[in-house]
Amino acid sequence: MKVSDIGEFGLIDVLxxxxxxxxxxxxxxxGPGDDAAAWQVEASTLLATTDTMVExxxxxxxxxxxxxxxxxxxxxxxxxxxxxxxxxxxxxxxxLPDDTDVDDMVRLCQGIKHLxxxxxxxxxxxxxxxxPLVVITLMVVGQALAEGVMTRSAAAPGDLLAVTGxxxxxxxxxRALTAGVEMPASTREHVVGAHLQPWPRIAEGQLLVRQxxxxxxxxxxxxxxxxxxxxxxxxxxxxxSLDRLPIHPAVREAFPEEAVGLAVGGGEDYELLFAAxxxxxxxxxxxxxxxxxxxxxxxxxIGRITAESGVSLVDAEGGPVQGLGAGWDHFRKGx
Amino acid sequence: MKVSDIGEFGLIDVLxxxxxxxxxxxxxxxGPGDDAAAWQVEASTLLATTDTMVExxxxxxxxxxxxxxxxxxxxxxxxxxxxxxxxxxxxxxxxLPDDTDVDDMVRLCQGIKHLxxxxxxxxxxxxxxxxPLVVITLMVVGQALAEGVMTRSAAAPGDLLAVTGxxxxxxxxxRALTAGVEMPASTREHVVGAHLQPWPRIAEGQLLVRQxxxxxxxxxxxxxxxxxxxxxxxxxxxxxSLDRLPIHPAVREAFPEEAVGLAVGGGEDYELLFAAxxxxxxxxxxxxxxxxxxxxxxxxxIGRITAESGVSLVDAEGGPVQGLGAGWDHFRKGx
Numbered sequence: 001m002k003v004s005d006i007g008e009f010g011l012i013d014v015l016x017x018x019x020x021x022x023x024x025x026x027x028x029x030x031g032p033g034d035d036a037a038a039w040q041v042e043a044s045t046l047l048a049t050t051d052t053m054v055e056x057x058x059x060x061x062x063x064x065x066x067x068x069x070x071x072x073x074x075x076x077x078x079x080x081x082x083x084x085x086x087x088x089x090x091x092x093x094x095x096l097p098d099d100t101d102v103d104d105m106v107r108l109c110q111g112i113k114h115l116x117x118x119x120x121x122x123x124x125x126x127x128x129x130x131x132p133l134v135v136i137t138l139m140v141v142g143q144a145l146a147e148g149v150m151t152r153s154a155a156a157p158g159d160l161l162a163v164t165g166x167x168x169x170x171x172x173x174x175r176a177l178t179a180g181v182e183m184p185a186s187t188r189e190h191v192v193g194a195h196l197q198p199w200p201r202i203a204e205g206q207l208l209v210r211q212x213x214x215x216x217x218x219x220x221x222x223x224x225x226x227x228x229x230x231x232x233x234x235x236x237x238x239x240x241s242l243d244r245l246p247i248h249p250a251v252r253e254a255f256p257e258e259a260v261g262l263a264v265g266g267g268e269d270y271e272l273l274f275a276a277x278x279x280x281x282x283x284x285x286x287x288x289x290x291x292x293x294x295x296x297x298x299x300x301x302i303g304r305i306t307a308e309s310g311v312s313l314v315d316a317e318g319g320p321v322q323g324l325g326a327g328w329d330h331f332r333k334g335x
Numbered sequence: 336m337k338v339s340d341i342g343e344f345g346l347i348d349v350l351x352x353x354x355x356x357x358x359x360x361x362x363x364x365x366g367p368g369d370d371a372a373a374w375q376v377e378a379s380t381l382l383a384t385t386d387t388m389v390e391x392x393x394x395x396x397x398x399x400x401x402x403x404x405x406x407x408x409x410x411x412x413x414x415x416x417x418x419x420x421x422x423x424x425x426x427x428x429x430x431l432p433d434d435t436d437v438d439d440m441v442r443l444c445q446g447i448k449h450l451x452x453x454x455x456x457x458x459x460x461x462x463x464x465x466x467p468l469v470v471i472t473l474m475v476v477g478q479a480l481a482e483g484v485m486t487r488s489a490a491a492p493g494d495l496l497a498v499t500g501x502x503x504x505x506x507x508x509x510r511a512l513t514a515g516v517e518m519p520a521s522t523r524e525h526v527v528g529a530h531l532q533p534w535p536r537i538a539e540g541q542l543l544v545r546q547x548x549x550x551x552x553x554x555x556x557x558x559x560x561x562x563x564x565x566x567x568x569x570x571x572x573x574x575x576s577l578d579r580l581p582i583h584p585a586v587r588e589a590f591p592e593e594a595v596g597l598a599v600g601g602g603e604d605y606e607l608l609f610a611a612x613x614x615x616x617x618x619x620x621x622x623x624x625x626x627x628x629x630x631x632x633x634x635x636x637i638g639r640i641t642a643e644s645g646v647s648l649v650d651a652e653g654g655p656v657q658g659l660g661a662g663w664d665h666f667r668k669g670x
Contacts, residue, residue: 009564029484030418033568034418034487034488035413035414035417035418035551035553036382036417036418036477037384038381038479038484043376045364046374046375046376047371048459048474048476049370049371049372049426049462050426050472050474051462052462052472058464080370082371083370083373085371091383092385093387093472095387095389125383127384127385129389131389131392132467135389135472137387137462139385139474141383216370218370229344
């Protein structure tokens with residue numbers, strides 16, 4: 001069944017059913033299907049972000065739509081995680097051709113719903129319109145913790161730099177999917193999972209804020225690029241030890257020559273990069289090490305913030321390293 | 336200068352400058368350029384909506400980008416108006432080809448900024464990504480008045496039906512622009528203005544809520560289609576007198592044969608359709624008539640809500656009228 005068979009309003013009815021939640025949401029006074037959503041809030045600091053995925057750019061027509069839905073929400077939740085907040089509500093804007101399969105859009109919304117349920121995020125509204133190709137824009141509204149938020153501009157010379165999780169796994173997964181690289185099944189599972197189902201670091205972001213971290217950014221564009229953003233916003237520089245980068249053993253094994261390049265410039269890792277003084281960092285490492293859980297992730301100190309501007313990469317002996325890609329820019333020629 | 340010349344982050348810098356506001360915004364703690372925007376709210380009911388405009392569907396490559404920006408925000412503000420609320424913050428997601436002129440995107444954002452300034456809406460964040468064509472998704476977050484909100488589901492049999500402003504002017508403007516129809520300059524000014532720069536009925540929506548109206552919808556899809564939505568959501572029907580439709584004299588003159596069809600099915604009028612009991616309606620008409628101002632708009636009773644489902648159109652003698660388009664569906668074949 002095509003979208004043109006049931007029309008805009010038929011599609012909205014179908015997709016509203018998919019994202020409808022069974023959980024009581026007494027604070028939501030108007031849900032999907034009206035001119036706007038309405039919900040009650042207490043006095044607080046709100047957070048809001050938006051991200052877009054375009055067919056042929058961020059996913060291919062052969063992508064599994066469930067994964068596209070998961071990832072389109074995950075990228076937004078990662079932004080909320082980088083502020084140290086709690087995501088609450090999502091709005092979804094779908095632009096699509098009239099010969100799109102309704103079932104594909106159902107699976108897309110099932111992927112959104114699945115991840116949303118994990119993190120307590122309700123889809124409260126959205127919009128459907130016609131376009132020559134599929135474009136998915138999600139917006140997420142959340143709340144900051146009472147302790148505060150993390151921003152890109154709060155890093156200071158003397159801070160240590162650290163990251164959550166592993167770097168380069170998502171880019172390795174993209175290669176595994178597109179270039180037919182041979183690798184063990186367990187390696188493939190790790191890297192493809194990292195690429196198709198990134199896990200937003202909501203719990204980690206909140207842990208950081210509670211331990212006193214105030215400077216963070218998510219590294220969806222790649223460590224090199226996003227560290228540059230953090231440094232520029234903070235009027236500072238950084239030095240990163242390449243031998244400390246938390247590259248998953250499976251990635252080092254499958255891509256021995258390229259692993260460091262993937263970790264620095266691959267992008268789409270959706271991990272958090274943050275900066276904090278040594279005392280706060282000690283508290284973070286102690287608190288993070290004490291947690292248990294299936295999705296627990298390592299936290300690794302990879303360098304430090306410097307007073308001199310610019311990002312320098314150094315090897316195990318502290319010598320400068322050149323020639324690694326700086327990260328992802330959606331428009332730069334050859335970027 | 337093309338977007339590819341300055342890159343994603345260069346473009347974000349340029350556009351952030353365009354939408355930056357001079358007005359103090361002490362409640363905004365994190366503005367554009369971080370992972371998410373942050374602002375403080377009091378205990379209240381929030382409203383959120385999103386709308387998308389696609390190149391080749393909602394505007395042509397020959398469109399003036401300033402108008403595209405205005406309209407992309409206006410359509411979202413109209414949704415907030417239909418709830419009777421106050422718009423506050425906007426996020427903008429731009430998808431665009433890498434050979435897009437930077438100046439075009441500057442004008443787009445100038446149009447957004449201009450309308451935002453009029454209604455006190457600040458652009459607090461957004462996203463830029465690459466796509467084969469321009470797609471603009473805006474999200475607006477606002478606040479409900481303490482008096483409550485208007486929804487599509489609150490109409491009841493016995494209510495009178497009324498609309499703000501004029502119907503069919505936007506569709507007439509589209510024809511004036513695309514079909515080269517001859518008309519006096521003042522007529523052209525009215526209809527083209529209605530099409531390119533729709534005025535969101537924020538003041539009128541708030542007036543309605545304050546006078547006790549609780550059932551409303553914006554008629555961006557056309558009176559016929561959106562009245563159907565109001566009736567279905569309210570489990571009711573409606574009867575509309577075609578001779579009461581507030582069609583601007585300029586539209587009747589320029590399109591004598593088609594004026595009623597444009598008013599019922601043309602779409603994009605961004606007026607409010609609302610339902611209320613006779614006493615509330617009397618208060619609304621008294622309050623609306625008492626206001627003055629350049630952008631004041633008429634409020635016209637056009638029919639009533641019925642217990643029987645379905646929408647019937649009747650002529651001056653109360654006889655049924657057939658054969659008028661039901662409104663706009665983005666996907667239906669021949670719709």
